[in-house]
Amino acid sequence: MALSWCLCLAMALFSGPGTIYALAPENEVTLHPTTWLSENRVTPVHLPKGHTRRLYFTLKKKADLLSVTVSPCAVPIEWSLAVRTLKDKPPKKAHWSSKKSMPEVWWRGSGREVRIYTYTGNAVDTYTGPANAPASIYILRLKSNEQDTQVSAYLHEGPGPSGAFPELPSDPRVHTLGVGMTSVTLNWAPSSSIAVKDGHRPHREYCVLVNHKHNYRNLCAAHEGIRKEIQSMQKRQRRDKQSKEIVWATSKDWWWRQPNALKDHESSTTDKFEDTGCVCRDIESVCTVSDLLPNTQYYFDVFIVDRVNGTSVAYTGTFARTHEEARSAITSLREGQVKWVTLSWEASSLQGDQFLFKPRGWQQNGLLTLHTCNGTSKVKVSVSSKGQTLTSQEVGHQLAQIWLHGAPSYLIQLQALIPGSSSTIPKGDSKKSKFCLKMQASSAYHRRAMPVFPTTLQIKSFNKLRTCNSITLAWMGTEERSLYCIYRRQIPLDSKHTSTDRCVDPESRPADERVFCKYFQELDPRRAVTTAVVGQLEPGMLYVFDVYLMRRWGLPIKYHSKTVRTRSEC
Structure with missing residues (x-):
């Protein structure tokens, strides 16, 4: 059997072109597996990447319209609809009742194929158009170039919507x-x-x-x-x-x-x-x-x-x-944290800002330090616990300290006070209606007595001790042993701004501005005067000197800036 099959194949190959034409006519193509698209039924189709899937269908003789709906899945696809119409009537031997043989009838017969629609994308798309001649077969080609995916196809014959798919309104948003x-x-x-x-x-x-x-x-x-x-x-x-x-x-x-x-x-x-x-x-x-x-x-x-x-x-x-989470009206004040608070004289901000401080340890004591950064600004500070007001006072340009004791937590409320005797809110520049306040709370300070302030924060310089390269400064200290740090900065001779912002911390100043630090203590407050000689200066130059009282608890105390010019000739 195998030998006879090989002989027949060899005779066909060597018998000439006429025999080959008889076995394989030029209009005959290799048929793909035939998949028919049924009417009024959703047909799922699996699309391998890079491969074209074909679906075939014919229309009823009385159908005058058709619509094809293709629904891609997660990736864009390419799909097209073509129709092939026979020029001559199919032979009578064709089995029209057998759909498996119908594609062969169209490909073996003389006819032409016309592409009537093409779409590329990932949205549900529908083609609607008139039906062709009854002797026509439609080919739906589907292809995915990105990845394997699933597609659904639906065929409807006749006028009007199919009813299988819901309809979107005129505004589909x-x-x-x-x-x-x-x-x-x-x-x-x-x-x-x-x-x-x-x-x-x-x-x-x-x-x-x-x-x-x-x-x-x-x-x-x-x-x-x-x-x-x-x-x-x-x-x-x-x-x-x-x-x-x-x-x-x-x-x-x-x-x-x-x-x-x-x-x-x-x-x-x-x-x-x-x-x-x-x-x-x-x-x-x-x-x-x-x-x-x-x-x-x-x-x-x-x-x-x-x-x-x-x-x-x-x-x-x-x-x-969604909107941001509503911030709590009460802000937690951490242990030793230096909090910069911006207060406003605007009507919307006059209700004040609230902070909650919980001291550490079983003593439940703490020290609250406040310092306004504007010379004419005042703030009302109220401290309460469990709904009961413990203290309320006004804080101006001087550094203020409030002793906290006897409560597990303290509610601190800050309210800006309108400057001057007028009760009206300042108008004009919005920046002028705001001022800054520094605040710190610490539970490490456990003494019953309040920390001692110097009797004055003025710095004195001695003209007789002023030279071309050095100046001598003096300031009041306290009976407590404290650290004092001296800072300097050179300014132009014609400078109008000679003072340093009193809210500037020593840590925020450049390291080359610091001269030195020294400890000082004098039990007699009337004699608590300390001096310092600052050298390595340039002749005839203008300098601004600042002294900071550095303490273990609370904010550092800044003395008033002192401007001194060294001698030009010595």
Whole structure:
């Protein structure tokens, strides 16, 4: 048998061109596996990457119109519709009742193929057009160039809509009615495809999907996104079995509820999707999505789902960012923290700023230090505990210290006072209506007595001891042993600004401006005077000198700046 087959093949190859033509006519092509597209039924098609899938169909003799709907999934595809019409009538021997032999009839017969429609993208698209001659076969070609994907195709014959797909309104957009800190309210134009007839529940409904990534063009892409998210969660669960809280936070990125959706994962993932009561809303076209995270961007999609036909259409989605979490009116003041507070004389800010301080240790004592940075600014400081006011006083340009004791926590309220005797709020430049205040609270200071201030913060220089390269300074100290640091900076001779901002900390000044630091203590306050000789200066130059009283607790005390010019000739 095998030998006779080989002899016949050899005779066909060497018998000449005429025999080859008889075996394989020029209009004969290798046929692909024939897949027929049925009418009024959703046909799922798997598209391998880079391969073209073909679906064939013919129309009834009385059909004058046709429509073909193709619904891609998560990636863009290319699809086209072509028609091949026979010039001559098919031979009578053709078995018209057998659809398996019909493609061979069209390819063996004389005819021409015309491409009538082409589309590239990832949105649901429909071609509608007149029917060709009865002796025609239609070819639907589908191709995915990015990755393997799924596609659904639907054929409808005759005029009017098919009824299998829901219809979108003239305005197919999702609108945002309101945005809150943890909720967003959406609405959309109702679809004529959703209506209650004879009191029966419709088989079509609106379904809302919320996620953190992007909007989806169709329901299949949304399913694919959820499937990948579930797989990602399962991988994380396998890597770390103790990460249940992380997985729960990730699963909250998705929430919806659709019947018969994700059947393969229904038992394991149903409880992981949050039920907000605002998904698949039947005929309601208003939805409030709640339980969202503050200050987070979300994407919202609305689908019309046909549960009977298994079809759906998507509105044009929207996105919104929830509002930031409301900040507490009371700010926590940490131990030893230097807090810069900006106060305003504006009417909206006259109610004051509030801070909460909790001392460390069982003694429940602390020291509150305040210092305004503007010479004419005043602030009212009120300290209370458990609703009872402990102290209330005004703080001006002098550094103020308030002793805190006898309470586990202290509520500190700062209220800007309008400068001058007038009760009106200053107008004009907004910057002039604001001033800065430095504040620090420390529970390390445990003495009952308040820290001692110098009797004056003036710095004195001695003209007789002034030379071309040095000057001598003197200032008042205290009976407590404290550290004093001297700073200098050279300024132009014609400079009008010779003082240093009293709110500038020593740590914020350049290191080359510091001259030296010294300890000093004198038990007699009347004799608590210390001096310092500052050398290595340039002749005839103008210098600004600053002295800081550095303490273990509270803010450093800055003396008033002193401007001195060295001698030009010595």
